[in-house]
Amino acid sequence: xxxxxxxxxxxxxxxxxxxxxxxxxxxxxxxxxxxxxxxxxxxxxxxxxxxxxxxxxxxxxxxxxxxxx
Numbered sequence: 001x002x003x004x005x006x007x008x009x010x011x012x013x014x015x016x017x018x019x020x021x022x023x024x025x026x027x028x029x030x031x032x033x034x035x036x037x038x039x040x041x042x043x044x045x046x047x048x049x050x051x052x053x054x055x056x057x058x059x060x061x062x063x064x065x066x067x068x069x
Contacts, residue, residue: 006031006045026052026066044069 004027011018028045035041039059045052051069056062 004028006043024054024063026054028052 006024006026006028007021008024009018009021024043026045026047028047031043031045033041033043036055040056041059042053042055045066049068052066053069054063054066057064
């Protein structure tokens, strides 16, 4: 997180090089990342507007937009 903006980085292969940091949109604190049973990643973050989450459409695919819980 940089300047109240969530950023992410990833590896394509377990032993591969890391990609460059990318803006993940939104901002917050107390950020948690979890892997669902089906392999999709999901992120939760608190901010003054409440608790929000963002998740992968399918494992290893694109991310859906932030949604307030």
